[in-house]
Amino acid sequence: MNAPTPALVARPERLRLVGQRRQILALMHQRLMFGMLLFAGIIAIICLRLIWLAAFGDHAGRKGGALDLTPERGDIVDREGHALARTIDAWIIGLQPAKVIGNKLDLARKLAQLMPEKDEAQYLAMLRSGRSFYYLRRRASPSLVAAINSLGEPGLALQREPDRLYPQLSLAAHVVGYTDIDGKGNAGIERAFDEQLRDPARRGQPIVTSVSSRVQQALEHELDAAKTHFSAIGAAGVIMNIHTGEILAMTSLPQLNPNAAGQGTPEARFNRATLGVYELGSTFKPFTVAMAMDAGVVKSFGQMYPCPKSLRVGNRSISDTHPFGRACSVAEIMKESSNIGTAQIADQLGPTRQKEFLRKMGFLDKVEIELKERGRTLTPGNQWNQVETMTVGYGHGIAVTPLHLATGYATLFNGGIYRPATLLKVDKNHAPGKGHRVFTEETSYKMRSLLRLVVTEGTGKKADAPGYRVGGKTGTANKPVAGGYSNTRVVTSFAGVFPMDEPRYVMVVMLDEPQPTKETYGFRTAGWNAAPIFSKTVSRIAPMLGVRPDKNREPNMAEVLPFVHEDK
Amino acid sequence: MSARGFGSVIWAGAVAGAALGFYLVSLNVASERAELEQVETKIALAQRDIRLLQTEIGTRGRLAQLERWNVKFIRLSAPTADQFVEGGFQLATMVTPHKKPAIEAPVVLASAPVEQAISSRPKLTGDADGPAVPATAPKSASDMMYVASYGVSSKAITRPSSVKPQPIKPTATAPANTVADKPQKPAAATKPAKTATADPLAPLPTAKPKAKGGAPTASAGAATPKRTHKDSDSD
Incomplete structure (x- = not known):
């Protein structure tokens, strides 16, 4: 669009010639018209796009897809449908020493109070070490999570991760088996049907075992x-x-x-x-x-x-x-x-x-x-x-x-x-x-x-x-x-x-x-x-x-x- | 010329209107869809919560825990073979039937007063009005049944007031009394006689507007205090 501008300012000596002048005017009109059409076209495209969006586009409040309820690992139920193994969202508490902003000594003291499995000195050593992440607790209880959260320390990370839960505890433990910390079957049905339990296509359906909880x-x-x-x-x-x-x-x-x-x-x-x-x-x-x-x-x-x-x-x-x-x-x-x-x-x-x-x-x-x-x-x-x-x-x-x-x-x-x-x-x-x-x-x-x-x-x-x-x-x-x-x-x-x-x-x-x-x-x-x-x-x-x-x-x-x- | 000029304006307007209409429809659809999605999300969240709660209640009420409670406190044990019965009949034979309470409402209701009221009615009505006889006779049986409930008192209130008869004693002495009372009815002098022989549970005849003599015999059974109210009303 800037290209025609030098030509618009014609030299005066050339304008003397009427024929030439007309020619130049026509050229100017042509170029102006071209520029206008260009602008109009762009505006039209924008308008059309807006109309298209208004008519067929998604609305602003749309959520990103339906909530997926398929568990990370399939359930195992007994013959009456009572759960023997389930995957739940558990809390994990992590520590990122680099992100800690408060007084590290105070924090170590508080952590030792809340989670007495390690003492103050150990927590302080963890806080002062250069590592980027520590697991403080996996499968933490909600009350502990609330207490940690109330510390308000950005260096303490609270996350959720899928965790395997056996609601009946030791009932039929050798039949159901167990998984390791990464959710891989290590024994029993968890091991024998590991593939099926992990398969995204099949894990929505629980594995119905022949075991009856009450008889067991x-x-x-x-x-x-x-x-x-x-x-x-x-x-x-x-x-x-x-x-x-x-x-x-x-x-x-x-x-x-x-x-x-x-x-x-x-x-x-x-x-x-x-x-x-x-x-x-x-x-x-x-x-x-x-x-x-x-x-x-x-x-x-x-x-x-x-x-x-x-x-x-x-x-x-x-x-x-x-x-x-x-x-x-x-x-x-x-x-x-x-x-x-x-x-x-x-x-x-x-x-x-x-x-x-x-x-x-x-x-x-x-x-x-x-x-x-x-x-x-x-x-x-x-x-x-x-x-x-x-x-x-x-x-x-x-x-x-x-x-x-x-x-x-x-x-x-x-x-x-x-x-x-x-x-x-x-x-x-x-x-x-x-x-x-x-x-x-x-x-x-x-x-x-x-x-x-x-x-x-x-x-x-x-x-x-x-x-x-x-x-x-x-x-x-x-x-x-x-x-x-x-x-x-x-x-x-x-x-x-x-x-x-x-x-x-x-x-x-x-x-x-x-x-x-x-x-x-x-x-x-x-x-x-x-x-x-x-x-x-x-x-x-x-x-x-x-x-x-x-x-x-x-x-x-x-x-x-x-x-x-x-x-x- | 002018029509043609307006024509284009009208066209433009129509097109704009149509476009606007389409847009509104699409907007409507979009908002409906959004609502639907919200509901679906809510359902999904509720399902997740249900699953969570089910897991929790399953864990808290796990069988091992129930067993522990049973061993320590409840102490239920497996049923023995003798505790199973063949069926309803055998079960029934194990239960002796309950003794019925001494006071049996139907007996009271079917007692002499009602019977005699019916038998006496023809005489009375014959004395008073001829047509009353067929009206009272068929009703009397159902009346007896009706009065078996505690609703008697309320019935007693309404009935006589509408009928307006002054009841006569239903007992064996009834025939003699009724004859004597009838003339007195307008004077409402029967009250003392009624209260003396009144059976508080005696049946109250439902419809005997004309059987002034017969109908009241049954209704005489109603509680005496109520009757006094009525009397005052009717009189």
Whole structure:
């Protein structure tokens, strides 16, 4: 626009020529017009833009997008929808020494008052150091945040950051797991489903576990009471739906608070239910009998075996806690938990068939479950000869997890079909695991009365919950120590099913090294310490699970009662 | 010429008006949208608060805490098998029926006075007016039921005032009395006789405008103090 100006001031001598003058005038007009059009155009563009904005533009008060409520990490809920793990906004208190403007000594004194975990001198050292940022407190309480804020020091930074909260504290801690400080799953479901929990597309939907908080609480409470009472070093428990393989409760004691997982001992972080392997003893006997029945070795519970006071096999001698010293039937072997009788049944079955059954039940591999903490089972391996077959028959020489045992019992009583355990609720979104047949339906049916017999007449009397038709088997195994087995350190367990006339739930409870007490008359066997847990827990959870107590119902005891010899 | 000149002005005005109209519409839409967004933001904030509060209440009321309270103070234990019943029938057999209170309103209502009032009515009405008989007879049963409530007194007030009859004793002596009273009605001399035999819970007939003799027998049961008011009104 400034370009034409020198031309506007024409030299006077040139203006003398009229023609030239006109030409120049026309040029001037042309240029003026051009400039005017340019201005008008710009103004028009501005006006059009304004109109456009008025018509289609956003209004001034518009917020930047809708509020995003998707949590930073997905929730974990139980089967009834109660939260087991959630992400909340927690306060963090930081210190930026460079930005502090007040008296550093005063500030250090006040900080030491509010947060006594460090003393004045330490705070002062932090304030005088050259570092740009310190975390003073993560997950600070609102009252502390208010107090810090009222100090009015710009060097103290208050921020919010997503933090993982486990509202039920230690409830189902080993199932849910925990995260590290950066929100990465370190154990349990938090670890197994870490990807899904972080995935922005999927984390809006909570992970619905199969665990039921109330059942879990009942199991944990009863187990913990027993663990304290019998001074055990640990305990584990599993409750499963035998038809779907859903785990309704799974616990490992000592407890762990996942909100402060770092403060827990390694012992507390250890999941005994899926990672710990134990020789579970006599709870294996029902498997041996069922295998023998399926294989046609045992044709009836009345089949007789010689039961001497002691049986010598190779260089080992097998003994009983309740020696018969006579011939006994299969029903009696199970009722009194005879090692000698079971060993003979296992011997007849043979190692090949025994291994095949155990493999089909998943006892030779890591337990099938979503968790990453899964223990490797210990078996005789290549040394699986006659003696090993006999000891495995009554649960020695093979170490499995309590969850293995629970799936095994589920297989035995749900009609004979093995189904992997799952921690996710089985519904339209999640189908139960693919199963395969291990035992025949008839064997499964007959075993009901056999295990009911153990509770009504045998070693598991204390496991009975009146009306709930409990059936199960006790198991007491000496712990292996250097150079053999300990006589004082035992693992006691009880594996059972209820209601026995129409089995629905299996429960395994285990105590690690329980001590004898006055009430147990010095015994430390499962019938005295593990069985009562079973009874108490069943009376609590069965009504919740919709199992009606009925004292008039029983499984078909005519299968076994004729074969039990009354000594009196 | 002038029309054409104005024409362009009118056009310009119309276009400007239309533009303004469009602009207003768009402005309106924008403000509505803004309000909607505000509501949505509020909902989102409320949802966030709900989540926060749920988390807090879940943490404070965690099962382990409830269990601890139960063990220490409440001491509830699992129900035993005997505490479950088969169904409503079995439950009902466990509960003995309640003894009913000694005073049973229906019995009082169905007592002799009402019965006799009905039976006596024909006689009385026959004495007084012929047409009253059908009117009183069907009503009497419902009257008995009606009076069973505590609302009797209020009814008693309204009824006689509208009817204006002077009640006669409903008791066994009623026939004799009524005959004697009827002539006295206009004089309102029946009061003392009524109070003496009045049953405070006796039923009050609903509609017997003409049955001056029969209807009042029932209404005689109304509380005596009220009756005195009425009498004064009617008289």
